[in-house]
Amino acid sequence: MTTLNTEPDAPVPVGIEANKVRGGPPRSEVLRKDKWWIQPLAIFTGLFAFIVYATWAALRNGHFYAGNVGRDYLSPFYSPCLTNSCTNNGYAWSDWSWWRLSPAIPILIFPLSFRLSCYYYRKSYYRSFWLSPPSCAVPDAGSTKAGGPRSKYSGETKFPLILQNIHRYTWYFAVIFAGILTFDAIAAFRFPNGIGMGLGTLIFVVNACLIWAYTLGCHSCRHLCGGGLRKFSASPSRHFVWKNFVSKLNEHHQLFAWLSLFWIAFADFYTWLVSTGAIHDPRFF
């Protein structure tokens, strides 16, 4: 067929060849010249500070309700109220007197699991705690050393991290908790002599708003409300909610994640201050 002296047909390689020599600058050398470490460090500091505060707040088991000074303020760390100390708050049904530990512990499991499996928090702690990766184009911790601790990276494919996939269930509970905190914000308008409003009331209203903004901007919520549809045009109302409401909040999910986190701690701290009598809650009307 031909007079060419040919090398045997050498077609392009099929399949992916892993472990090719890559060449290029040494892998351990970070070439980024900007201060790439600031962001993970700041996030680490922020989250770590919250963990320290939350531990103290959860184990405190006291002064989480300001009824003793005539304010219907219940710390979000202890809501719903599982003791009989929240006299006015309307949680009389929930007598957990058999529970010996801090009531914050069974409560916090729910918001904690929601935030731990939240797509935004996952990003932030994988980066700043796991250093996987600490920042873009900066090597994963351990990956540059042969046989380093995480040279085998399996992401979220194996136990326990595969459990991140239950995020939507934690969201269902988060919605319940957002409702409870909304109830608490409304309850904060109750004063011994009728309806009123103090600085604490305002703090609890803001708290409820931020919690809703964070909870409804959740990526799972975005999927469930309409994002999971193949054809929006068949469900115009779900598309409306998806586009004009949940997606808008979702764009600012990171912002609300931080604001609501900070504000919950602040609301707890404020309740503690008021309840211990360290400060007097100013009443507007």
Next chain:
Amino acid sequence: MDTIETHYFDVLIIGAGGAGLRAAVEANAMGAKTAIVCKSLLGKAHTVMAEGGVAAALGNVWPEDNWKVHFRDTMRGGKMLNNWRMAQLHAQEAPDRVMELEDWGALFDRTSDGRILQRDFGGHRYARLAHVGDRTGLELLRTLQHRSVDQSVEVFMECKIFRLLQDDNGNVNGALGLWRENGKFVAFGAKSIVICSGGIGKIWKITSNSWESTADGQALALWTGADLIDMEFVQFHPTGMVWPPSARGILVTEGVRGDGGILKNKNQERFMFNYIPPFYAKETADTIEEGDQWYDNKKDFRRPPELLPRDEVARAINAEIKAGRGSPHGGVYLDICSRRSPEYIQRRLPSMYHQFKELADVDITKEPMEIGPTCHYVMGGIRVDAETTATSVPGLFAAGEAAGGMHGSNRLGGNSLSDLLVFGKRAGEYAVRYATDHSSDSKVSMSLINDHIKTALAPFERENGISPYELHHELQDTMQSLAGIIRTESELAEATEKLPVLKEKLQKVAVEGNRQFNPGWHMALDLESMLDIAACNVISALERKESRGGHTRNDYPQSDPDHFGKVNMVTNMGNDGAIGLRQEPLPEMPDELKVLFEEGK
């Protein structure tokens, strides 16, 4: 050199732009063993630069539209020099070619009832361009790329074909290439070959074309003895960026004008109203008021002159700049910010917004753009048979920008994407038919291959030679100043004398380094093609003593309907390597089509 890597295929397609991929999809679907060879990576071809849309008389926005109107617009845009049969096939088949892209995943913008939305463009009577924002070329290329990957078409990337191989009877039966990656040579045996290698823009200095547009396909065909046609017609797109220098030439889509953008000189005059040619006077608004009303009411008003065909607009801009009414960086202003809301601009022209923001730090929703003509497209190309896309060399086919005839002397915007779909498909189909009918005997002399390889490697042997980059700059300067947008006898004559000198210099080009991914060497090889095709352009331009479409002669400012309006310039290469030129009469249009042009229908 005793052995060489070799591959055999039924159909070999050179170029992985829209035409090449469409041809490959067709050939593969017909069951032929098909391969594509391309100079870049798959998916990077120049097709991605097409912005505005793909013209097809779908009639979704204007039910009045049909292939006859599209055909008429195309012929008139090409100043009647088009191959009528190509223009007819193109107008008839474009709608089907566009719609089948949706089978393969294309997502065109939609009308409110869910059909493909169409937009206005210069020279098209009705809103006709199916589009995706202003990145239609990317959509089309990606769709065809996905389709060809899905069909498992074999793709050889980053391989430059630098010679075609022929048997003793002159039938094309193979191609010789080199891997850019390692500089090794490779031979492809094929029963038929389709050239879809795109344009020649790199011959000029100010160009919207990428490094790839080095006239490779046209030169390969020329060297095998194929005819080229109409090589003088090069479209200078009216709106290219002029600032910053590094972005000079980069395209600004015609969609800006279709969506309301206007052209102004430094005195803020909307000058296009001074440049309405009699040929288009009947359908063009002659007052600003009328032109502005057209955007909202296309039925009762005539279109503004900013939407005249590209050649008219480019000439007008050029004249304004020459008269000293240009912008600080030697262009004119294209203004959409004062006419449309920022939201509208960002939604309709996202990639233009992005391009100016990132490259020039100009916010087009707040400031006018500075623009000027840029070399964009070659209407001329390899002469092909309208039905089969066969060239004058047996076994060799051509489609897309590399082929000539379809667009006459000037191409309408949006017609290039439809051209490459229609004739890409035809090229694939007829290349397979040829391959099936001709069991070609691929007797190629190894000594000839060795000669080619020796020539290709020669620049490594030379010491202290000329830099290929320098020679390229010299070619670009020559062509920009002597055979640019406005031409005259004396300058063209000067160019015909200068090009052989440059060709001699090519024999002294030396490259440094080794054969591994060596851009200097690749440039040296590309220059071979560019120099010969530049010569075809110049001698055709010298011969055509009239102004028409993409060919403007200072010394012959009028078109000449009696002689030059009836002939094509055909160039080819003799056995001695000299480029010959002959005039050939246009194919006669049948009466039933001629009727379309009477009484201004």
Next chain:
Amino acid sequence: MSDTPTQTSTGDTNSQKKVTLKIWRGDAGGGQFVDYTLDYLDGEVVLDVVHRVQSEQAPDLGVRWNCKAGKCGSCSSEINGKPSLMCMTRMSTLDIEKPITVSPMRTFPIIKDLVTDVSFNFEVAKKIPALRPKPREKDGTYRMAQIDIARGQEFRKCIECFLCQNVCHVIRDHEDNKAHFAGPRFLMRIAELEMHPLDTLDRRHYAFDVMGVGYCNITKCCTEVCPEHIHITDNAIIPLKERVVDARFDPVAWLGRTIMRKPKPMSSEEVAKVTPAARQNQT
């Protein structure tokens, strides 16, 4: 008719300014950074300077580029360590007092200098189960609402520069994952098809089993480097992960499907059969 202003005509003071590029030179066998010092010219992007290095100082410098307008995605590299397109990085945005490093993408093997072997991406592309549309309407057209295609259109802005593939630590830092992780670009492609209003396949199990969406830990570097500003993580990968949850991790969704007698999600094996990679392996 030479109306071209020359590059030096604007501001003589600028012609005195210098800039140093530290470019990686070498091949698979090794290499080093080489310094090139040139005049600083107004309005240039990094690719322009690299081209001047090529035409003035190092004619054999290997670099890929095509359109020079951010539309083709060829000139991907790492500028001062940040994955970027050379043609879209203006010199004026960089600190020219210090040398500017230009290095090849790290995730792919080097061919020469700034040119890398990106064939990994083309191999992954063969694992994509393409669109399988439902039949056309009676009039021979497809009807699709703009709101149904808007999501896919965002993803189709992708210019395949592979910067997201390059920056993704899953393969950048763990070579062995290349065998079972497709990378952001191709997860986005799967998401596009799953959101296509005409499509009839179900790639959810496939996305997890074969494309490896579970390896993504949503650290969002792909989104950070995308020159087209596509929200790869928020709009493509996370929605894909949520779809995977529907198909394999959500007991309520499973119960709903069972009670309502809805079709089961397609298995990976079933979907894999229609990929070009599967056909290639058969032959």
